[in-house]
Amino acid sequence: TEDVDGVIVPPISRDDPNVKRLLESDIAVVCVDRRMENVRVDTILSDSQKGAYRAVTHLLELGHRRIGFIGGVPRISTSADRREGYEQALQDQGVPIDSTLVREGDSRRERGRYLTDALLDLDRPPTALFTGNNLTTLGALSALSARDMSVPEEISLVGYDDVPWAMALNPPPTVIGQPAYEMGSRAAELLLQRLDAPN
Numbered sequence: 001t002e003d004v005d006g007v008i009v010p011p012i013s014r015d016d017p018n019v020k021r022l023l024e025s026d027i028a029v030v031c032v033d034r035r036m037e038n039v040r041v042d043t044i045l046s047d048s049q050k051g052a053y054r055a056v057t058h059l060l061e062l063g064h065r066r067i068g069f070i071g072g073v074p075r076i077s078t079s080a081d082r083r084e085g086y087e088q089a090l091q092d093q094g095v096p097i098d099s100t101l102v103r104e105g106d107s108r109r110e111r112g113r114y115l116t117d118a119l120l121d122l123d124r125p126p127t128a129l130f131t132g133n134n135l136t137t138l139g140a141l142s143a144l145s146a147r148d149m150s151v152p153e154e155i156s157l158v159g160y161d162d163v164p165w166a167m168a169l170n171p172p173p174t175v176i177g178q179p180a181y182e183m184g185s186r187a188a189e190l191l192l193q194r195l196d197a198p199n
Helices: 017-024 048-061 077-092 109-120 134-146 180-196
Strands: 006-009 028-032 042-044 067-071 102-104 128-131 156-160 174-176
Touching: 006 017, 006 180, 017 028, 028 180, 042 180, 048 067, 048 077, 048 128, 048 156, 048 174, 067 077, 067 109, 067 134, 077 102, 102 109, 109 128, 109 134, 128 134, 134 156
Parallel strands: 006 028, 028 042, 067 102, 067 128, 128 156, 156 174
Antiparallel strands: none
Protein backbone atom coordinates (compact mmCIF):
# COMPACT_ATOMS: atom_id res chain seq x y z
CA THR A 1 0.00 0.00 0.00
CA GLU A 2 3.03 2.33 0.11
CA ASP A 3 2.59 3.31 -3.56
CA VAL A 4 -1.18 3.76 -3.32
CA ASP A 5 -2.66 7.20 -2.69
CA GLY A 6 -6.30 6.18 -2.72
CA VAL A 7 -8.72 3.32 -3.25
CA ILE A 8 -12.31 2.81 -4.28
CA VAL A 9 -13.73 -0.23 -2.53
CA PRO A 10 -17.08 -1.97 -1.96
CA PRO A 11 -17.02 -2.98 1.74
CA ILE A 12 -17.70 -6.67 2.43
CA SER A 13 -19.71 -5.76 5.53
CA ARG A 14 -20.99 -2.72 7.41
CA ASP A 15 -17.93 -2.96 9.68
CA ASP A 16 -15.35 -4.22 7.16
CA PRO A 17 -12.04 -4.43 9.09
CA ASN A 18 -9.98 -4.02 5.91
CA VAL A 19 -11.65 -0.72 5.09
CA LYS A 20 -11.17 0.39 8.70
CA ARG A 21 -7.43 -0.37 8.41
CA LEU A 22 -7.23 1.69 5.23
CA LEU A 23 -8.99 4.58 6.95
CA GLU A 24 -6.41 4.50 9.74
CA SER A 25 -3.59 4.88 7.19
CA ASP A 26 -2.78 7.83 4.93
CA ILE A 27 -4.69 6.32 2.03
CA ALA A 28 -7.79 8.14 0.79
CA VAL A 29 -10.83 5.85 0.66
CA VAL A 30 -14.15 6.05 -1.17
CA CYS A 31 -16.66 3.29 -0.56
CA VAL A 32 -18.94 2.41 -3.44
CA ASP A 33 -22.27 0.56 -3.54
CA ARG A 34 -22.20 -0.40 0.15
CA ARG A 35 -22.33 1.58 3.35
CA MET A 36 -20.04 1.37 6.37
CA GLU A 37 -21.37 2.04 9.87
CA ASN A 38 -19.79 4.02 12.70
CA VAL A 39 -16.97 5.39 10.53
CA ARG A 40 -16.56 8.58 8.53
CA VAL A 41 -15.83 7.71 4.93
CA ASP A 42 -16.82 9.11 1.55
CA THR A 43 -19.46 6.84 0.03
CA ILE A 44 -21.32 6.62 -3.27
CA LEU A 45 -24.61 4.71 -3.16
CA SER A 46 -27.73 4.10 -5.14
CA ASP A 47 -30.99 3.95 -3.20
CA SER A 48 -31.35 0.18 -2.78
CA GLN A 49 -34.30 0.50 -0.43
CA LYS A 50 -36.24 2.65 -2.90
CA GLY A 51 -35.36 0.33 -5.79
CA ALA A 52 -36.61 -2.71 -3.87
CA TYR A 53 -39.73 -0.81 -2.87
CA ARG A 54 -40.45 -0.05 -6.54
CA ALA A 55 -39.87 -3.69 -7.54
CA VAL A 56 -42.25 -5.09 -4.95
CA THR A 57 -44.82 -2.36 -5.56
CA HIS A 58 -44.80 -3.35 -9.24
CA LEU A 59 -45.54 -6.98 -8.29
CA LEU A 60 -48.28 -5.87 -5.89
CA GLU A 61 -49.85 -3.78 -8.65
CA LEU A 62 -49.94 -6.91 -10.80
CA GLY A 63 -52.11 -8.48 -8.09
CA HIS A 64 -49.54 -10.63 -6.29
CA ARG A 65 -49.86 -11.04 -2.54
CA ARG A 66 -47.45 -13.96 -1.98
CA ILE A 67 -44.15 -12.47 -3.06
CA GLY A 68 -40.99 -14.39 -2.22
CA PHE A 69 -37.81 -12.50 -1.44
CA ILE A 70 -34.32 -13.92 -1.93
CA GLY A 71 -31.80 -11.48 -0.50
CA GLY A 72 -28.07 -11.38 -0.31
CA VAL A 73 -25.64 -11.56 2.59
CA PRO A 74 -27.40 -9.78 5.49
CA ARG A 75 -24.24 -8.07 6.79
CA ILE A 76 -23.94 -6.10 3.53
CA SER A 77 -25.84 -2.82 3.62
CA THR A 78 -27.39 -3.22 0.16
CA SER A 79 -28.89 -6.57 1.16
CA ALA A 80 -30.39 -5.09 4.32
CA ASP A 81 -31.70 -2.06 2.42
CA ARG A 82 -33.36 -4.24 -0.22
CA ARG A 83 -35.07 -6.35 2.41
CA GLU A 84 -36.31 -3.17 4.12
CA GLY A 85 -37.71 -1.94 0.79
CA TYR A 86 -39.45 -5.29 0.24
CA GLU A 87 -41.02 -5.22 3.69
CA GLN A 88 -42.02 -1.55 3.47
CA ALA A 89 -43.81 -2.06 0.15
CA LEU A 90 -45.82 -4.94 1.61
CA GLN A 91 -46.68 -2.97 4.75
CA ASP A 92 -47.76 0.09 2.76
CA GLN A 93 -50.18 -2.08 0.77
CA GLY A 94 -51.51 -3.83 3.88
CA VAL A 95 -49.98 -7.19 2.97
CA PRO A 96 -48.65 -9.07 6.01
CA ILE A 97 -44.99 -10.04 5.94
CA ASP A 98 -44.79 -13.83 5.78
CA SER A 99 -41.39 -14.93 7.10
CA THR A 100 -41.67 -18.24 5.22
CA LEU A 101 -41.38 -16.25 1.97
CA VAL A 102 -38.15 -14.49 3.00
CA ARG A 103 -34.79 -16.18 2.35
CA GLU A 104 -31.32 -14.74 2.70
CA GLY A 105 -28.58 -16.13 0.53
CA ASP A 106 -25.03 -15.36 -0.44
CA SER A 107 -25.63 -13.41 -3.67
CA ARG A 108 -24.50 -16.37 -5.79
CA ARG A 109 -26.25 -18.30 -8.54
CA GLU A 110 -26.28 -21.72 -6.91
CA ARG A 111 -27.70 -20.42 -3.65
CA GLY A 112 -30.30 -18.46 -5.61
CA ARG A 113 -31.35 -21.64 -7.35
CA TYR A 114 -31.50 -23.60 -4.08
CA LEU A 115 -33.55 -20.94 -2.29
CA THR A 116 -35.93 -20.60 -5.24
CA ASP A 117 -36.53 -24.36 -5.11
CA ALA A 118 -37.16 -24.10 -1.36
CA LEU A 119 -39.76 -21.37 -1.89
CA LEU A 120 -41.47 -23.28 -4.71
CA ASP A 121 -41.64 -26.42 -2.54
CA LEU A 122 -43.71 -24.64 0.13
CA ASP A 123 -47.29 -25.84 0.64
CA ARG A 124 -48.34 -22.34 -0.46
CA PRO A 125 -45.57 -21.22 -2.80
CA PRO A 126 -45.16 -17.61 -3.89
CA THR A 127 -46.80 -16.38 -7.08
CA ALA A 128 -43.95 -13.91 -7.61
CA LEU A 129 -40.29 -13.55 -6.69
CA PHE A 130 -38.09 -10.57 -5.96
CA THR A 131 -34.38 -11.41 -6.13
CA GLY A 132 -31.75 -9.21 -4.51
CA ASN A 133 -28.97 -9.25 -7.13
CA ASN A 134 -28.14 -10.40 -10.65
CA LEU A 135 -26.53 -13.75 -9.78
CA THR A 136 -29.43 -14.64 -7.50
CA THR A 137 -31.77 -13.75 -10.38
CA LEU A 138 -29.83 -16.11 -12.64
CA GLY A 139 -30.14 -18.87 -10.04
CA ALA A 140 -33.88 -18.28 -9.72
CA LEU A 141 -34.32 -18.41 -13.49
CA SER A 142 -32.33 -21.67 -13.56
CA ALA A 143 -34.63 -23.20 -10.93
CA LEU A 144 -37.74 -22.07 -12.80
CA SER A 145 -36.39 -23.41 -16.09
CA ALA A 146 -35.64 -26.81 -14.52
CA ARG A 147 -39.30 -26.97 -13.45
CA ASP A 148 -40.52 -25.81 -16.89
CA MET A 149 -42.14 -22.78 -15.25
CA SER A 150 -42.50 -19.83 -17.58
CA VAL A 151 -42.03 -16.20 -16.58
CA PRO A 152 -44.34 -14.27 -16.43
CA GLU A 153 -47.13 -16.71 -17.35
CA GLU A 154 -46.77 -19.02 -14.33
CA ILE A 155 -44.75 -16.88 -11.93
CA SER A 156 -43.61 -13.27 -11.96
CA LEU A 157 -40.03 -12.25 -11.27
CA VAL A 158 -38.31 -8.94 -10.66
CA GLY A 159 -34.57 -8.88 -10.04
CA TYR A 160 -32.14 -6.27 -8.77
CA ASP A 161 -29.08 -5.16 -10.78
CA ASP A 162 -28.65 -5.03 -14.51
CA VAL A 163 -28.02 -8.41 -16.08
CA PRO A 164 -25.78 -8.33 -19.15
CA TRP A 165 -27.23 -11.60 -20.40
CA ALA A 166 -30.84 -10.38 -20.11
CA MET A 167 -31.30 -9.75 -23.81
CA ALA A 168 -30.48 -13.41 -24.52
CA LEU A 169 -33.77 -14.35 -22.83
CA ASN A 170 -37.22 -14.05 -24.33
CA PRO A 171 -38.74 -12.16 -22.69
CA PRO A 172 -35.85 -10.50 -20.83
CA PRO A 173 -36.39 -10.36 -17.05
CA THR A 174 -37.71 -7.24 -15.37
CA VAL A 175 -34.94 -5.73 -13.24
CA ILE A 176 -34.20 -2.67 -11.15
CA GLY A 177 -31.07 -1.28 -12.77
CA GLN A 178 -28.22 0.37 -10.95
CA PRO A 179 -26.35 3.34 -12.44
CA ALA A 180 -23.05 1.45 -12.15
CA TYR A 181 -21.10 3.61 -14.61
CA GLU A 182 -22.27 6.81 -12.96
CA MET A 183 -21.48 5.46 -9.49
CA GLY A 184 -17.96 4.50 -10.57
CA SER A 185 -17.39 7.83 -12.26
CA ARG A 186 -18.63 9.79 -9.25
CA ALA A 187 -16.51 7.67 -6.90
CA ALA A 188 -13.40 8.47 -8.97
CA GLU A 189 -14.24 12.19 -8.95
CA LEU A 190 -14.76 12.13 -5.21
CA LEU A 191 -11.48 10.28 -4.63
CA LEU A 192 -9.58 12.84 -6.71
CA GLN A 193 -11.23 15.65 -4.73
CA ARG A 194 -10.27 13.97 -1.46
CA LEU A 195 -6.66 13.56 -2.63
CA ASP A 196 -6.59 17.22 -3.65
CA ALA A 197 -8.12 18.41 -0.36
CA PRO A 198 -7.64 15.73 2.34
CA ASN A 199 -9.32 17.78 5.08
